[in-house]
Each structure stands twice: as C-alpha cells, then as structure tokens.
Amino acid sequence: MDPEFTDIATRGATALAGLMVTSAWDRVKPRVAAMFGGRAESISEDLDETRAEVAAAPEDSRESAIQSAQGEWQPKLRRLLADNPAMAEELQAILDEFIPKRPEQVTVYHNELKDMTVHGTVLQVGHGKVVTTETINGDLNF
16 A cells, blocks of 8 residues: 555544544534545444544543544545545545644754863753763853
C-alpha cells in the first residue's frame, strides 16, 4: 500500500476518534460514512456504536477508549483508500476542515553568561536540544 494512504488513514482515524466526543461529530459522521459508498448506512451504524463506546467510557479511561476507536477505524480507512484512492482527497478535506493546523512551534532560548570561567560541565537542555561543554573561558551565548 502507498505510504501516503497509510499516513492519511492513520491521521484520519486519529481525527475521527477524537471528533467523536465533540460538537462537530454530527457534521463529520455523514461525510465519513458517505466515503464508503453503498455501505454508508452500515458504516454510519458502526460509527454510532464506536462513538457510544467512547462516550460511555469514564473520564479516567476516555483516552484509552479514543485510542481503541482509532485502532478500529485506521484499518477500515486504509482498506477504503486502497480500494478507492480518490477517497484520499475527501478524507484530507475532512481533516483540513475539522482539524486545525498547528503552526510549527519555534522556541527560542537565550542565555548569556559574561566574564566567567567554568570548570566542569555546562548543560543547556530544551525540547530535545542539548548543548554541553566542559570548560568555558570568557562569554557564552546560546
């Protein structure tokens, strides 16, 4: 299977499962069901069952129920896209409409140490970025 279809099926299932507990569900469900063509009615019923399971989950296990729904719908969406690649555009349209795009986060750290001598380890850590050095004589800017 095309890796692009696998990616969009995974993103679609994640979005679908999360949207089940939002006010957008009534607009999302018919569009997803319609993607399955002649099976739309049974898919709609399956979506209702999955949503009921997610909604019935206690708050402390809601995330687990959402992950379970994702696991249920990801292979269904993947098979749909394999059988009908044109549905990838419709699924992407649903994602574009209902899942807000997050701007790429850029975090800037600025530390300035002046006129210093360090004998030992200096470690700067931030969101996966690590700067380490053993000896500093003078200024350090990062």
